[in-house]
Amino acid sequence: GAVVSQHPSRVICKSGTSVKIECRSLDFQATTMFWYRQFPKQSLMLMATSNEGSKATYEQGVEKDKFLINHASLTLSTLTVTSAHPEDSSFYICSARDRRAADTQYFGPGTRLTVL
Amino acid sequence: GENVEQHPSTLSVQEGDSAVIKCTYSDSASNYFPWYKQELGKGPQLIIDIRSNVGEKKDQRIAVTLNKTAKHFSLHITETQPEDSAVYFCAASEGAGNQFYFGTGTSLTVIP
Numbered sequence: 001g002a003v004v005s006q007h008p009s010r011v012i013c014k015s016g017t018s019v020k021i022e023c024r025s026l027d028f029q030a031t032t033m034f035w036y037r038q039f040p041k042q043s044l045m046l047m048a049t050s051n052e053g054s055k056a057t058y059e060q061g062v063e064k065d066k067f068l069i070n071h072a073s074l075t076l077s078t079l080t081v082t083s084a085h086p087e088d089s090s091f092y093i094c095s096a097r098d099r100r101a102a103d104t105q106y107f108g109p110g111t112r113l114t115v116l
Numbered sequence: 117g118e119n120v121e122q123h124p125s126t127l128s129v130q131e132g133d134s135a136v137i138k139c140t141y142s143d144s145a146s147n148y149f150p151w152y153k154q155e156l157g158k159g160p161q162l163i164i165d166i167r168s169n170v171g172e173k174k175d176q177r178i179a180v181t182l183n184k185t186a187k188h189f190s191l192h193i194t195e196t197q198p199e200d201s202a203v204y205f206c207a208a209s210e211g212a213g214n215q216f217y218f219g220t221g222t223s224l225t226v227i228p
Contacts, residue, residue, distance in 0.1 A: 004149075017160070043219065044160070044205070044218050046215055046216075093159050103211045107160045107161070110157070
């Protein structure tokens with residue numbers, strides 16, 4: 001149980017395009033999902049917290065107009081990187097909190113974004 | 117806010133030996149402490165967690181200890197195997213609904 005999927009696993013795009021990443025909780029309902037960014041050999045950096053049916057809460061320094069987050073259902077959250085630039089290249093990971101075990105987060109496999 | 121420190125940053129052990137990774141936290145309100153294992157190119161996987169109402173938890177070769185007074189918690193892996201090689205992250209949280217504060221990670225290498 002407690003499986004979180006992400007799609008796509010890898011994406012390569014041209015500078016200026018937008019990329020959407022999906023995060024799904026497959027076997028549980030997630031009232032809260034989190035989006036992280038991870039640079040090589042570094043820890044996870046929280047970008048935003050996403051609650052189902054409400055606006056996401058962004059961490060300081062994260063541009064909400066660049067990283068659009070939608071959490072339309074209890075099993076799906078999406079992150080859209082708009083007008084991507086090479087400096088947006090990174091490993092993006094989502095996590096989901098099971099509403100039955102509200103203090104635990106389960107992570108997706110991550111999405112490797114490369115912007116040319 | 118919470119500050120989590122993790123040591124060591126790298127750790128090499130011989131297969132069969134034990135590995136210990138330590139984390140300290142600063143916020144006494146933190147009451148949930150998970151440990152994650154991350155393999156290269158993959159997302160973190162929860163391997164064990166502990167809540168502040170207990171001092172120790174064990175799951176086969178993995179154990180976690182918590183000292184609330186000193187604000188530190190440790191991951192213990194016994195009888196290490198090459199497949200234990202990965203990066204391990206500790207985290208602290210105030211529990212339900214609150215964000216995680218992660219340590220900087222420990223790269224564990226188990227030498228066959």
